[in-house]
Amino acid sequence: MQIGRPTDQTILITGGAGFIGSHLATELVADNDVRILDNLTTGERSNIPAEARLIEGNIQENETIEHATENVDVIFHEAALVSVEKSIENPVESHEINATATLNLLEAARNEDARSVLASSAAIYGHPKRTPITESDPKEPTSPYGLDKLTLDQYARQYHDLYGLETVALRYFNAYGPGQVAGDYSGVISVFIDQALSGEDITVHGDGEQTRDFVFIDDVVQANRKAAMTDAVGEAYNIGTGESITIRKLAELIQDITDTNSDIVHTDARTGDIDHSEASISKARKQLDYDPSVSIREGLEQTIEWYRDQHE
16 A cells, blocks of 8 residues: 655645644645644744745634635644643643644534644653553543643544544654754754754753654654545554664764764653653554654754754
8 A cells, every 4th residue: 555645735734834834834835735824933934835825823713713724625733832841831721722722623624624634642641551652552641731632632533433524643752853943842852962062961861761752754744644645534643663762872872973072961850751652653554654764863864964054
């Protein structure tokens, strides 16, 4: 089985000025009419391909959603408040952005009969009992963010079961790549690279034996475009690599690739940090024709090259 890519479609990407959304827009814009809905609070206008049309607005506003979804064929829902910390500080805001807005978007998709691919998260699993994690494993999120994503995930499948809407939920593990800017809430890879290139200490929380499944942005985009074409709708899929690396080894790899003088130092462990995370991707391989192809070293080399270009 080979699954192709969308062509000659009217496509909406929410959060399309952000990290994942902008890469997806760049991939699809040559063969489709691409609209982007983004309020530009975290996304950058410069990330948006020139051929795409920006609708600057808030995903929480129903009129904006109705306008953005008019006559669309496919919706990629990437807009979110992507912060465990902020969700704990303000659970109501997190729920409004991540859950309520998604429900309103699914209603609009139902009105337009638009295929909807939604960004879920490995955060829905909480502290896994085992690895690799399968889609049927227990869902015990440890933060409002994880609970919001679980709500999104289940609504996506409910809308297929109840209304026949073509939906796919993609449970991202740790996505990384060029364009992911280091900051308080970005992935550990972007933070480590920024520290290494700045000559600062690379700070590892705890003993560094925590494991994570890091998936390169090109493979995340691949999963999305195949989710837009698969017949296996009404389902949720883990999107990772099926392999994991310790945080300490990740820091050492970045140290090696950047040839930095930075030292790796260990700080206090973070409260509630998950010890081990790794995706089982056999379901996505079988039903989405998903085939992650970028190794952690290759992905880091591309990401570090992008960061170096930004520093010049």
